[in-house]
Amino acid sequence: MVPRIANKQVFGFIAVSAVLAALFFLRDHNWPPADPAVVEVVPDPVIPLARALVPQATGRRDDVATYGNEVVARMPRVRRDFETENDLYGYVQRLDPAIRASDPDATWMASRAYDYCAGFAAAPVNYTRDTDAITALGLRTSQAMAAARQRVSQRCARFAPQDRLFSAVLLKRTEAAQAGSLAAEAALAASGRPLSDDEAYLRGLVMRVRQSKDPEAYLALSPAMGIAASGKPELADQVAGTQLTELAWQLAACELGMDCGPDGALMTAYCANGGICSREQGQDFKRFVYDAAVPRQGAEVVEEMVASLLGDGRG
Template identity: 55%
Template sequence: MDAQRDLYRYAQQLQQQVRAGDAQAGWRLSRVYDYCAPYASSPAGYAADSEWIAAHQTPGVAAMHAARDRVAQRCAGFAPSDGLGAHLVAQQRLSAARGGSLAAEAALLALGEPLQATPAYKRALVHRVLASRDPEAYLALAPAMGARASGDDSLDGYVAGDQFAELAWQVAACRLGLDCSADSTLVTSYCANAGICSRDSAQDFVSFVFDAAVPRQGADRVDEMVDRLVSDPGAQS
């Protein structure tokens, strides 16, 4: 997805592959829908908001405007009639997961809508993601392994349970090959949609995490978590 500049055309290609039964294409299509949904719901409104943001030129705001501009350029062509939104994203991921996409299956757990609602299934899914070493599956699983996993006995022993764990899964995805550069989908989404932007426009995701998102006393802990996630297929403490 990161290599694609015209996501509207890319989505049309993926839709053809999905109709041919390609579950992984279904997962990629869900990522396009998720990325472009804020723009597609109202392209004119998105542009107006971006213009308002551009009028407040502080370093962080400038970065947010640049990120929103990247989204608008890549998502041009989508319209409200396409129905992009949380429901369509979840629907597409459910279909892809049932077809065999591990990343989509992990994303469903992160949405709170796993294919099976049992502790044994959840634990087995985490183990399968770790064994796959698939960076997209790591990234998709990350939200499920953060603070919302606190107190979840089914995840005992895994890297899980606080905000550092979620970041560790994301950084591990970067180390396993996910594009985490300054212009990547990951960095752009954080900045354009959540307003979490680096003041340095050239800073990649991993550098930003350790520079701004993690307090100094937590950096070593996150680093240790990441090392476990990328070096140990079991990744249990």
């Protein structure tokens, strides 16, 4: 008998399985060449999960991904620590003085930690049960997915249901945006809660993100630049509106200094929350995208999009 998986997880598995089947079919058949199906990904965990009962974690990751260079090592400390600290509860506590002083980056990064841990913190016992069930399924990606979920459980172990992290994410992102965080402002727009509903606002926000060359802002805005942007005339001359463009924004964030290594938050979100895991151990996000998500004839299109996003911001 297959162990029970929480109902919300079952729906997630069904959806992910269908998307993955289509994605790999398209990759193997090189179709369509200019607009292949890819998986829509949100940078941080959003699928309701549960919290595992594990001992408090301490210390930092020793294998900080450098994405082929040393850009991650040059991150501002508040951002680097989010990717490397094994105890995100303690990380947020250390940010508290800066948050109280309305520091925009500290408040934004607290929201990222809350988002990373929110599903995990909601129901501790169920998270462990579901991770065990995933392992028992024996699928090709079961081991990788279980490992990613265990990484989340370790880093989020001190959060609890009473922390109400799902509510805290929106609260902190609103606070961060009001304090001047461009990444938080972009995240609010991507989640359907922009600071303004004016059409000119969204275009202006996109231009400000591109001009900033801030990897956090690029990543935060990426969900708004995929299919969600289709048909919006104010974004017609931007990298927006197709299934490839969201990935292009994420890849650009990697090039600008986001931790896109195998254990970074981005790869963890793909794998732990959606079962979209690399079959190759140690594969970073860029290699994963070009290896598993983009048909060969679509790679050049994505590369051109990324180059445009890293350019002068005009489109």
